[in-house]
Amino acid sequence: MVAGTLLYAQSGGVTAVINASASAVITEARARKVKVLAARNGILGALREDLIDTSKESAAAIRALAHTPGGAFGSCRYKLKSLEVDSAKYERLLEVFKAHDVRWFLYNGGNDSADTALKVSQLAKAYDYPLTCIGVPKTVDNDLAVTDTCPGFGSAAKYTAVSVREAALDVAAMAETSTKVFVYEAMGRHAGWLAAAAGLAGKNPDEAPQIILFPERAYDEAAFLAQVKKVVAKVGWCVVVASEGIQYADGRFVADAGGGKDSFGHTQLGGVASYLAGRVKNELGMKVHWTLPDYLQRSARHLASKSDWEQAQAAGKAAVQFALKGQNAVMPVIVRTSNAPYKWRIEAAPLSKVANHEKKMPNSFLRKDGYGITAAARTYLEPLIRGEAYPPYGRDGLPNYVTLKNVAVKKKLADWEG
């Protein structure tokens, strides 16, 4: 074995393919005879010295990881603050890294994780500890800077477009005597990438989704209701896709408007789709149904995009290669070199250019009326949902997802009092 340990951790909301990156990381490291530990529950595991020995997992389990959704080692929502404010935590990390001879730290996550990886690399440098930090990109939100797209997004996008197309066929069949309006709530608090992906379900404005509501456009209720009425008059029914992050012109989230009191006086949980559905029902008197897929959209490995899956693995593999070459404080990003045929390659981008930046949706992706996507958006989005990458299924009709053994490494330090 090569001297030194590679530490891998997962961070933030998990996706259908983050484990594909993990699988590629471990596979590549094994090929290069590098020992891989994984932190349990992301950076928390590193702070707690709760580390998993991945060498206890069989080659078959690591292969199966590539088709298993969720985060196999546990993830976390835990943001480290600045080096000054959280100095004790950063120093504890370094202490743990030293204790386990961690020379390479791979943090698989979004903006915050890139920021954490960057700060850890800065601290190591300040302490003269030889450490190479790599960010591995992951997020269904597609809001990471520099990279053309983020592993995780393409599969959630495919789930969204396919689900909207299927639900639309249902609504179209029933509209004469039943549901006329169907509202689909897509993830995306700040940017409407997944809502935009729904636009791939239809090729022309009369095909579903006839209305997409983006957080990039102020929600104007009167205009929205008038548009629904217009679509139903013309098409006979209407599918609305709403981003969870849509806001009124004054910046209030529509989702928050939905939360009131139930008939027992309990606080209701908000939701954009249920709110919009209620408005359509009350104001237009139309029968309406709505869906909130929630976590289903980011964990639907059964409907992963092959492009996305390949990129998740390529990012994991490149992360190990960059790490072993000592390319410190970088992230493997996807560079698109051609739309038709779709071609891409992996490059190393400085974490400083990724951390704390947010990729917005270009204005040119939104149709002038704000209710749909443009040809430019299709050109960008379509390759990302291309191809199928089915998991294997068992005789029981269910996907064969793997559960790792996750054997803990013996602790060498005193308990963390964080």
Next chain:
Amino acid sequence: MVAGTLLYAQSGGVTAVINASASAVITEARARKVKVLAARNGILGALREDLIDTSKESAAAIRALAHTPGGAFGSCRYKLKSLEVDSAKYERLLEVFKAHDVRWFLYNGGNDSADTALKVSQLAKAYDYPLTCIGVPKTVDNDLAVTDTCPGFGSAAKYTAVSVREAALDVAAMAETSTKVFVYEAMGRHAGWLAAAAGLAGKNPDEAPQIILFPERAYDEAAFLAQVKKVVAKVGWCVVVASEGIQYADGRFVADAGGGKDSFGHTQLGGVASYLAGRVKNELGMKVHWTLPDYLQRSARHLASKSDWEQAQAAGKAAVQFALKGQNAVMPVIVRTSNAPYKWRIEAAPLSKVANHEKKMPNSFLRKDGYGITAAARTYLEPLIRGEAYPPYGRDGLPNYVTLKNVAVKKKLADWEG
């Protein structure tokens, strides 16, 4: 061509595989040189003499119909009452049938449709009109009597079990610092068949879903919250599957309790999952997410069960065979002849035994504590979700679902004044 016309119509909520039955009906009829018309929007199209000439559809389109969800000819929620009350409508139907030389009427739906087909057959007999009426089974609710299962249910069941398994992996990965409880709302107003199918996602009580709430058991909020607390204490997180039809001991639907007023005073649309999620959040102070898949669960052709798909086609084919043999007022039903290996065959059952009956879930399928399914339930359910039957996908990453031309037949009668 054989003299006479076969009329096919779709009724009630559509499914992922009702078009597979339609495809099999048309394919079998074509092989036997029988002309097939389809009523647009179910029985309404028959009443309106709005009939579709299926001979205008290519063989490729009819093949593609077998992997297309929704209802290709349009469906309806329209219940004909008794022969006495709705005599004018039944007589109109007979008039339309005579005008188009309809000798065989195939109605693809649930209980109500079986009832309609039965009544039409009775009327034809009373009028001495030579007509053979066949019910073709369809419903995601699995509540049809006599048949072992209903085409449509197996695919919705597979969607449910797979989605719950995937979401559980997400929750398990995030529970340490984020969502601890996830609530999944399954269709089923009167019987918990789909909620029970979710139980296939886990093999032991600590695997998700740890709690299933069935309409067959009174909802006891204190007991439910205590159970959630217990599961989270033991497992670290909890996935709850709730049937939309769960009721309090006094018979009130929990879904109705959820409907209150939002912060603007608008009526909120109810929902079991959002209600339960709110209770967990407020009473246990745990972070909670929920999903309402709604129509996605019954239109998810991308995740169809192969067993279900084959049965839907077998039912369609048998319906034509029974019709041409003059087996009047029957429905092709599925008879299970063996669990291991799973074997089944199609038989003809009298519509009178199906119409207005409802298949309940056997008590032996529910675990004693009411929160899970038994081995007997697994033995029954598991073969129904077995096998995958993927639709073909295009270069655009989306399933190639077909839209039929649905060319109308020239009307021969005066407009219906219904």
